[in-house]
């Protein structure tokens with residue numbers, strides 16, 4: 001099994017596409033953090049700034065067109081700003097962990113790149129004809145498919161780690177290495193303002209995001225295994241991802257949508273206390289994702305095991 | 311020589327949709343022989359090979375390899391098999407060496423030394439660290455053979471292996487396959503639609519047509535059976551009638567050829583000295599005797615013709 005996995009990793013690592021993706025991943029991550037630094041404005045008096053923010057938030061809340069998601073987000077921020085002034089807790093000074101938390105969008109980039117890699121890993125063996133020599137070895141098809149799946153998953157995990165490390169490295173150049181003990185105000189699952197460790201929140205967000213990444217990887221992998229077409233796998237997966245983002249909003253109105261993967265695939269919603277529906281919890285989302293992963297993986301396996309390999 | 315059966319076809323049949331592509335094959339391939347699987351394009355050779363290596367399911371019947379069913383004991387059966395199915399499709403974006411390492415990892419106990427040995431054997435030492443995308447078809451064919459032999463299989467399956475090889479390469483392949491079979495006791499199963507090559511390469515030839523086995527024989531029998539050769543005779547014009555009569559005594563028929571004093575007889579080559587003696591003893595002035603051996607190709611075409 002180790003041999004099979006190292007084979008698959010060798011095939012991923014020796015492709016040009018992989019290196020283009022890694023380059024983009026690092027460039028975009030570093031670029032985002034640099035841009036953020038460049039547009040930053042220095043704060044002289046934090047109390048005055050918070051009062052200003054509170055006024056702005058209150059103004060926003062009076063506008064009717066605000067989407068439910070935006071509304072909840074503004075409300076949360078208002079609540080935290082009020083709490084700050086009340087308890088006289090200054091915002092934490094810029095540090096790499098807080099910056100990483102703000103860039104949860106980078107995780108979506110990892111998902112996109114992981115979809116592209118996953119789409120190729122099985123269908124490419126078919127289009128290049130190499131599937132024949134791969135399958136006439138003393139290994140069951142299940143093992144061969146599984147080794148491919150594991151390899152893509154490991155690669156996706158590496159991409160996530162690269163984003164994390166790159167983001168941390170670039171921020172550290174601007175803000176110093178940060179302090180593992182830094183605390184900041186967050187809303188807990190009950191919606192109360194609480195002081196939490198920023199580093200742990202960051203690790204939680206990036207760490208748990210592996211599950212949504214894995215669910216898209218599994219989807220793309222399944223489509224490419226079943227249809228033997230990587231372009232379709234990328235297309236369908238990206239389409240679902242984009243449509244899925246708009247479904248998060250609809251989920252607040254239509255209850256059963258919460259059982260679809262979409263409203264469950266953004267972990268940052270739980271870090272910032274923005275569940276699509278009040279009854280949805282982090283563990284609910286993780287469970288739903290795990291079920292989808294199992295279903296997609298099972299489908300790929302059933303098709304791959306039975307198929308005549310022409 | 312060790313002649314136990316390595317492959318046993320048992321009523322092997324493949325049906326796709328309503329079409330019977332391979333129809334009830336029953337034969338054995340023995341250790342130590344080069345077995346030719348001959349048939350025109352579309353006969354079902356590749357389909358048969360795909361079933362042998364478990365790439366596609368067998369619709370009816372079974373195939374045993376070293377006694378293990380490829381359908382129900384895949385891993386035990388395939389362990390003894392090395393091969394190329396259709397084209398030598400390898401990973402083009404990897405080097406030749408990386409390709410071999412890849413397949414070596416999929417088997418237990420293949421050392422670096424073994425890889426290097428096989429690279430030397432197929433003559434790819436110079437280019438083994440280049441990407442396969444830069445290889446010619448002949449080089450890919452040789453790399454394909456290298457991956458097939460890495461784990462010292464007891465059955466080597468090659469689907470149209472001479473495609474893309476130059477005449478020298480074909481000769482080398484022929485010798486290698488014979489050596490593998492005759493010296494190391496490997497059962498070598500080679501498919502081809504090129505008869506002239508099979509004739510030189512194989513010990514036994516099975517002919518497949520439209521999915522059915524139409525003949526299976528040792529190559530000698532295949533070539534020489536049924537007075538395969540034509541013997542052309544030139545005698546004095548005045549003696550042709552007498553010659554015909556003498557030949558009729560041998561239970562053979564002489565047929566008039568192109569020239570006025572030319573005759574031809576269908577017979578075995580090894581009967582020619584007798585014929586010659588008979589004619590001389592009876593005072594026939596033989597101007598020339600010339601044997602036209604029929605190739606396997608002629609015989610093959612004839613066989614295919616009969617089937618129509």
Ligand SMILES: Nc1ncnc2c1ncn2[C@@H]1O[C@H](COP(=O)(O)OP(=O)(O)O)[C@@H](O)[C@H]1O
Nearest residue numbers: 310326331349350351352353354355356357358
């Ligand atoms: N998957 C398939 N579906 C339908 N027909 C097929 C399939 N694979 C092969 N055939 C048909 O089976 C016949 C035998 O093909 P093949 O085994 O490739 O022949 P050969 O290798 O002897 O040239 C051909 O007529 C081909 O069209």
Ligand SMILES: [Mg+2]
Nearest residue numbers: 355356396469
């Ligand atoms: Mg063929």
